[in-house]
Amino acid sequence: MGRPLVRLRKEVVFDRLLARLLVVAPGRWVLKGGLALDYRFGARARTTKDVDLAGPDGEDTATEMPLTAQACDPGDFFSFAIERAARLDQLAEGAATRHRAVASLAGRVFEEGAVDVGFDLSPGWQPEILEGPDLLRFAEIEPVRVPALPLELQVAEKVDAYARRYGPSRIASTRVRDLVDLFLIAALAPLDAESLREALRVTFERRGRRTLPAALPRPPADWARPFAQLAGEVGLEPGLRRGHDAAARLLDAILRGGIGHGVWDPAGQAWRRR
Missing domain, CATH: 3.30.460 (Beta Polymerase; domain 2)
Structure with a gap:
């Protein structure tokens, strides 16, 4: 490319x-x-x-x-x-x-x-x-x-940006690119489970959020078109649900505390225990 x-x-x-x-x-x-x-x-x-x-x-x-x-x-x-x-x-x-x-x-x-x-x-x-x-x-x-920035910390910042609500009106994020980046990272990068969990904890605490979400929230339906465009530009499948599901496979087990030690296998799209 x-x-x-x-x-x-x-x-x-x-x-x-x-x-x-x-x-x-x-x-x-x-x-x-x-x-x-x-x-x-x-x-x-x-x-x-x-x-x-x-x-x-x-x-x-x-x-x-x-x-x-x-x-x-x-x-x-x-x-x-x-x-x-x-x-x-x-x-x-x-x-x-x-x-x-x-x-x-x-x-x-x-x-x-x-x-x-x-x-x-x-x-x-x-x-x-x-x-x-x-x-x-x-x-x-x-x-x-x-x-x-270590990649685990960059992932944590993107999760915070994607999941948080903004301003007094609690407006959802409009940054489609954060989900595209999480999809790309899940497809290409090995990550350490313990480091990612700690990065998420520290990032959310420093930004005034006391607890981690139990799972990666689903994006709004109106993200479908811009997501497809951005995903296509980086060689990923354009489906919004496909992108969220891939990012969720990477993150949900960490957010729930189900994986304490392990390495993300991008080829297999799964966590591998050490």
């Missing part, structure tokens, strides 16, 4: 932006969101238009890091103009700041994207190291290797 040109251009920009953040803010952030899934699963992951980062510090640090990155010059002939756009108080992933980043090459605008920096990272987790796509080898530029 090839990558469209617009996706490749954004991935180059994200690679170069992350290279700068590795210089100006080492050890102060981890990659998460759609780009982290891209780095894990390549072209099987959905296209993303932004970079999602998380750190343990507050809003001031989340604001300052991207702004500092624009002054860094690693000698790759790119330059960045970055400006604060908004604070995203109701992001499913938690409180975050948003920045708009415009990359130029040889004095001409090359591509742009958004940078969201969250400041509610759960402590006590060791980041995983992910390598970006090798897009600039012809220019003798190595792909970035970045610290990333």
Whole structure:
């Protein structure tokens, strides 16, 4: 499965932006969101238009890091103009700041994207190291290797975002992509049951939810069309019920506490006890 040109251009920009953040803010952030899934699963992951980062510090640090990155010059002939756009108080992933980043090459605008920096990272987790796509080898530029949120914790954040209700009116999530991502992870990634259970517990507690749901809620029927489109883009079956059932097989046993130790087998779509 090839990558469209617009996706490749954004991935180059994200690679170069992350290279700068590795210089100006080492050890102060981890990659998460759609780009982290891209780095894990390549072209099987959905296209993303932004970079999602998380750190343990507050809003001031989340604001300052991207702004500092624009002054860094690693000698790759790119330059960045970055400006604060908004604070995203109701992001499913938690409180975050948003920045708009415009990359130029040889004095001409090359591509742009958004940078969201969250400041509610759960402590006590060791980041995983992910390598970006090798897009600039012809220019003798190595792909970035970045610290990333452990996949179990990323799954937990997506479950929280998918299952929670928002605002005084208790509005259900409209983020179809979270279910698509859970479907994709269930299809491709081995996961540790104990780590996933702990990630779910910590994530729900930090976001003010005292108990885990007993099962992954079913999505609304009006998700069927956008789900089919997104699932088809990443090579998954387009049926909404099929996607939910696959994600539920991954998650329901963990949510109920029925699996304490084990490894998820994506090929067999089942938990295997150690």
